[in-house]
Amino acid sequence: MVEKIIAPRGTSDILPAEISLWHDIENKARKVLEVYDYHEIRTPIFEETALFVRSLGETSDVVQKQMLNLEKEGLSLRPEGTAPIVRSYIENNLDKKELVSKFYYIGPMFRGERPQKGRLRQFHQVGVEAIGPGAFQQPFLDAEVIILAVHLLKIFGLANFKVKINSLGSAQDKNAFGEFLRKNLNDNRKLLCADCQNRFDRNVFRILDCKNLECKTVIDKLHFDNSYLSKDSRDFYADVKECLASAGVDFEESPKLVRGLDYYAHTVFEISHPGLGSQDALGAGGRYNNLIGDLGGEKRLDMGAVGFSLGMERVLLAIGEDKKIEQLGPDVFIVTLGPRAVDKKAFQLLDQLRQAGIYATINYHLAKLDKLLRAASNVNAKFAVILGEDELSKDIALLKDMQARSQEEIKLTELIKEIKKRLC
């Protein structure tokens, strides 16, 4: 007995039956993204491990336990899209070549987590990054990116999602925020769960979205007054909110919103959907000005950068089964009844139809007429062309409209013209 080889854990095949859903959201996404002046970039699926260690943070869980390393030393499959794009931006000197760099990407990401609903080891993201010097520190870019994310989700047919935003402030403010948390949580430190005891030193922000009930009550007692934000940061945040409001984006301020990746500062946001269960984030993003310098870009240029990514599997989950796009069937299903399964003239006709750009297929096996018509009906064919021995001897075909259930004899020489006419 030969041992069966199965797909690796946490991966799944996207079969032809469901690919139209993917094409649909990819096509819609590309159209909207181009309208917003974002352009596709394709970076490698794997990178130097050091790239992610430096950008995501050595202590982040993604780096510590979720990275899929390749056997070739020092390489890892990309767990996210931002760091590779920043790497490419710097490596290709785009900061010197263009004032404005607005990228989008669509593709697979990899994380070695235990699979769950809405969480795979190979998953797909569509995301954007807007990077540039000087002017790119404007708050309208934060707003633009959030508006774009919302626009995409709406175009995908989603409505029931929630946008939460927060500001972590500048790098200094973020430190102050951390101090603020440590100071105010210190008295109740013993009430926190074991995980949070750990987080207190390692990454105090993570305590804010702990699901433990004890921790939640402690956190709810905290009073967030943005006092740790500088005046500039507060103004910046206010501008972002104003832009969003005037664009009609329905958002909710969430002072407890923090992100797990180290590189975020200033604006952070997250879009969640109630139908997704425990992994309810459709997408998330924020501002990461410092990452460019941290990865070796020129600090003197005072870079600005902001972006987001959406999880495509989660988008599809949210869209739900009921929205399944109907499979488009062939325009023409040729039914041949000759002694051999496929008659030569029928095959020629098939080829001519295809050359004319008409979606056509044929029965490749010999069967009775009723079975073949049933087959044509099962694949949603618009027309059946019946070519039996009678028809072939007279150089005609029976053109059958599958929906109207009507049929008529057409000369073979005029068949393609007639089909074209009817398809219009």
Added chain:
RNA sequence: GUGGGUGUAGCUCAGCUCGGUUAGAGCACAAGAUUGUGGAUCUUGGGGUCGGGGGUUCAAAUCCCCUCACCCACCCCA
């Protein structure tokens, strides 16, 4: 990485608690009723390493151990 659940026909599942002839149902598929006209009905039929491996037993889908995969939650995140 931790906890719980599930795995039986192409699909959805029953059977397992309490071991016992040839492991079932619905849907799907195939043949026929209808020798060249599709979505209905009826009849008949093909299909199974019971996830995999090991153990207990006269006997295992059923009990025990190991393992793999999926699902849900934790963790983390898209």
